[in-house]
Amino acid sequence: MTRTDPVTGRDRLVLAVLLTASFTLAVDFSILTVALPGIGADLGLSLSGLQWVATSFALCAAGFTLLSGRVADIAGRRRIFLAGIALLGASSLAGGLATHPAVLLTARAAQGLATAMVTPAAVALLTTAFPEGPRRERALGLNGSLMAAGFTTGAVLGGVLTDLLSWRWAFFVNVAVAVVVLIVAPVVLSESRPAGRPRLDLPGAVTVTAGLLAVVLGLAGAGEHGWGSPRAWGALLAGLLLLLAFRAIERRVAEPLVPAGILGRRTVAWGNAAGVLAFATETSLVFLLTLYLQEVLGFAPLAAGLSFAVLGLGTVLGGILGPRVIARVAHPPRAIALGMTGQGAATLMLVLLGDTRGWLPLLLAATFLGGVANLVAIVGFMVTATSGLPDREQGLAAGLATLSQQAGITLGIPLMSAVVGAVLAGHRVQDATAVLAAVRTAIGVNAALCALTAVVVVALLRPRMTDPGVSNSNR
Template identity: 65%
Template sequence: MTVLDQTPLPPAAPKAAAGMTGRQRVVLVVLLAAQFMLAVDFSILNVALPVIGRGLGFPLGGLQWIVTAFALGAAGFSLLFGRVADLFGRRRVFLLGLAVLAVSSLVGGLATTPWVLLAARVAQGLATAAVTPAGLALLTTAFPEGPLRERALGLNGALISAGFTSGAILGGLLTDLLSWRWAFFVNVPVALAVLLVAPRLVPESAEGRAGTARPRIDLPGAATVTGGLLALVYGLTLAGEHGWGDPAALGALAVGGLLLVAFWFVERAAVHPLVPVRVLRRRTVVWGNLAGLIAFATETSLVFLMTLYLQRVLGYSALATGLAFGVLGAGTVLGGIHAPRVIRRLGTRGSLVTGLLVQAAATAALLLLGTGHGWLALLLAATFVGGVGNMLAIVGFMVTATSGLPDHEQGLATGVATMTQQVGIALGTPVMSAVVTARMTALGGGTAAGTVLGGVGLALLVNTALVVAGGLASAVFLRRRSG
């Protein structure tokens, strides 16, 4: 038995109030609006990349860095900023991140050179790394453990996935009807609106109030975990672009692995660790976040695979592709709305396992796709069902990963969960891209529809296997309910 098996379960949470107060509803709307905007921001540029490349002079091979520049900041700094929010005030970090997002979005929309655009994307990623865990911690501390928190997290998960899907649709519409620059500008009024109302409606956490003693930040821990995550995301991006044999990719992945191992030992010795080892040993934290990593990596990479299929095999336009993903978005919204009810009936573990297995079955159905347009009906049905399952799993992951910890550590818990989310999003597409490329090369190369379909098919098989593995691991290692 591992040390994880000896971790005591947290005490049962007190029963929550029957319904939300008026103030809780307003706080929920404000925080969800910010989270939805961040989700839209991640995907809104995906269908506009070729147009941006032509407009600013990006080389074809450099377009992916518009996405990667964002992912590096968002994935690399989420854990650090989540802990900073715990120590210095969640509302303060939340508002500062929103201000940075508004300014960086304005700069990105006005960019005239590739380097200015990439700098703006890095700043947007850093803002996301601050706003997401701070906002999620404000959300979890506004609602006690139990049905109210599950409902809030269900709505949060639904809007995040709906925002990710809506971003693809909105990006296509703005690019076709106005300009790709509006994919940046659209953030500015939303961020400003939240900045205006949040200080009056969202209370500051106790740590952010004047006169509160604060421990020092664990700088060695922050340096090792942030450096490790940056190297990991960078290495995965290079592997997706050049293959798994690329020396630079392997070197970056090795450095990332070594730094993350070093982080564990640094935290064991630290007086005020960034992440206490006792938290890292919790069954709910370890296996909940592993399941969340798989859920985010597989579903976001599925969007990439289906984009290849729709555009390169069936020949659909970017706008038509974005609209097709509206069905996936509808499935995620439905899953998020009904997730609290499923959790009450099956428990968090049951919701997590059921969601992953439903997602796996839906993804496996996509292995039947062919080169004719008649297969679109199967794609829409499978992505809808898979979206429902994926959101059940994600809400189960969020509840699992944030339960059993006191309010003063919710920024830490949500920082870890946000890091999992962002690393999963950043990891999935490069891994599946490398699988597709390797398979297409083995089939003789070229861009014929049959060759692309062969690459997508193998990646779908890998995707399905990962989801099944995540579901089985959750069933075995989360066999006792967490709360």
């Protein structure tokens, strides 16, 4: 397929359906952040219990992603996509009507499971609908742009809905989206599955899902109780042992859940590692700047959320520019390195933030530039991690890429929380001055992680003589 191939009306409909689903699921991750105090007051959730509104979602979203991607390869990607959208609608309706904490948390867990089902299936449908080349790169660019923009949009939308209507509308909006997608998608999307159906590696599926659940639970525990928590380390250790068992199982079964050949590809392995850090650094930066805006500058939650609108605009622009950067540099990993370098530079500017609102223009400018650079890196990661693979492995590749996204979002905030906590522990009085010092230190660590990611990608994903031409290097 050449750069001049026309985009058909059906192509646009396919993109519209898949991108709407991806954006909605990304919004879901953060839409309840601003609404948490109201939810706690209405349902009687304690302060410690409120963190489970996010954790229950993240547990299922990350824990079941890899399994769902493989099931989509076996049962059909459109079928799993539609089942996930139906689950999203039903669980959102239940969450919006919830009058008891257990119902709400169950609904959030079901939303996470819906995310695990829909996201890899949507990416696989996208990559099989658009063959490798400029059209796929543009489609992945839009997908990455809307997913990243959805994270920041969720904070803004959640604040608006909570202030104007009720936190329950943060759930109800999903019901309307799900109904529309379920009406349009069966007409627009074609079924996609490999010619020969592989068997499901049940022992591998059980161990990897349990291992990922334990890791996410451990990270959530570290964020809540600190990195010295025995429960957090116990869960992380259990997760590590289960993942090692999964690796041993995969070497012995005839049809492994994750064939060794896929992870043996340097672009899949290191591309996904870069994806984890790209998502971890940007989403955790939002957390740090939320602390800065509310605890140092005294912004209300809604005003703090609206301050991230410029970041959302930057991510949209970055998603548009990402495919162009890939075409210019002729090697997707170079786009990752360029994006992470730019993001690191923009993040480093934020170390200068002071304790007055006069520093707000610097924050807005730096977050905009960082958002652009971050999405260039994310588009590069998505293209790198999914290119050069046969259609029968696209669901698995998409599942791995989605897992990297969820792992990054889940890992970043506890990591930065630990840095902030360590700095605050050294201050007798934890006032605005202490919070500012802690946030500055964590921002510096964040910028260093961006730079490290760029260096690793340049060192380990150099183009080789055997690599194919423009935009298709994936060996």
